[in-house]
Amino acid sequence: MTNGPYRVLIVDDEPAVCALIQDELRREGLHCTVATAPEYAIRLLDGKTFDLVITDICMPRIGGMDILVYARRKSPNCRVVLITGQGTRDLVAQALFLGAFDYLEKPFEAGELLAVVLRALHDEATLPALAGRAAAAMEFQGQAARVSLDSVLALVRAVEAKDANTRRHSEQVAHYATSIARAMGLLTRPIESIRIAALLHDVGKIGIPDHILTKAGPLTVEEFQHIYRHPALGAEILGTIGLFKAESLLVRHHHERWDGGGYPDGLAGEESPLGARIIQVADCIDAMLMERTYKKGYSVEKMLSELARCAGAQFDPKLAAAATAWGQSHPEALFLPGKTAPAYKEVA
Ligand SMILES: [Fe+2]
Ligand SMILES: [Fe+2]
Structure with missing residues (x-):
């Protein structure tokens, strides 16, 4: 973790979602880089160090889970927050296993985003709460x-x-x-x-x-x-x-x-x-x-x-x-x- 301004990589194939997240985080003084193509995100991860990666799970060709694994391998201190939608809730448990810090479920409010980002950057342990949410997500799936x-x-x-x-x-x-x-x-x-x-x-x-x-x-x-x-x-x-x-x-x-x-x-x-x-x-x-x-x-x-x-x-x-x-x-x-x-x- 750097001593700030913290560097955040935002990965989502929907430019509007990237822009929304970027606006919120910039207001908090965070340094944001946006990748609307996952391949570009991989190149960025090769060349730079980020404190936090926020990535959509569901993207064409390279998914958020791949970005998660890649980011963690490149920099074990990098926190990764995944953005999930209705169809990807069942991946939460696997994401945890792979080292995700937390996840946000679409549609999310600016307040939820900031709360997760601040916890991630300040290293608070949130996994107990996350486990409960993962369980809830899976029960929702009937599994x-x-x-x-x-x-x-x-x-x-x-x-x-x-x-x-x-x-x-x-x-x-x-x-x-x-x-x-x-x-x-x-x-x-x-x-x-x-x-x-x-x-x-x-x-x-x-x-x-x-x-x-x-x-x-x-x-x-x-x-x-x-x-x-x-x-x-x-x-x-x-x-x-x-x-x-x-x-x-x-x-x-x-x-x-x-x-x-x-x-x-x-x-x-x-x-x-x-x-x-x-x-x-x-x-x-x-x-x-x-x-x-x-x-x-x-x-x-x-x-x-x-x-x-x-x-x-x-x-x-x-x-x-x-x-x-x-x-x-x-x-x-x-x-x-x-x-x-x-x-x-x-x-x-
Ligand atoms: Fe024990
Ligand atoms: Fe023990």
Whole structure:
């Protein structure tokens, strides 16, 4: 991001739409360049750096999604806002996955345009709200059941893609959580619910600014406050999607502790739902085994002894015992296929 005046590229094959956007943004002191042909936009992106690209999705030959991918590849700091119409609403989830910052739906008011542009230029995290809008757009299309999980998983992948340390984290946590749930003798339906919640448990991290999420050194108190928001934020995102009401509760409480010292609600013991307690143990197992750029992963033996040591304080003692028994009897099953301890070596 430059220090202003910010440079904005407006791409739309309708000159009238370009002119309208340009007029509004110039009034705000932004430096605008217009491309009414997508090919020209690509040439501009080759030669110049833009802080923001506003592009129509539906254009002949080269579409807005191509412009999005190209702009992000050329300059990862460039924000892209897509303009959608009736026929392109279902592309919103895919656009999010590809790194779009937000979208505007035609016809839009000048006020909406300015609000989105200012958020984009000032780096405010809007994706939780966006996820809700994406879900609404897809429900409108009558495709909610099929695409909701995919679209939220796209958000999870977007979070994990930002940080090599957490890549495949959700998948691995879902593996531990379902294995522990099975070891506890839970039935198929709750296990499936736990699996979905585990896959999505960190989706709220989409609301954490990138520089905090990927910071290599220790975090400040203020930065921790952002991190602490992610379970509630994740629950909020899932709560907007009718299908995931039950899972949203598990996501909200995945950082509670057995002794009540966790967050966001400080629930103690069985006040936190069983599924959330299982995901909490699974999450910690992965955190311990995971090799990060700044730490080695624990050995399986050390992880199991930590589980035992923290039982009754951090972890539900029954779950810690079940997880330990499972880990001891199935050490070969700890890691997903294709992985060996330490868990994240090949993707670090
Ligand atoms: Fe988390
Ligand atoms: Fe996590």
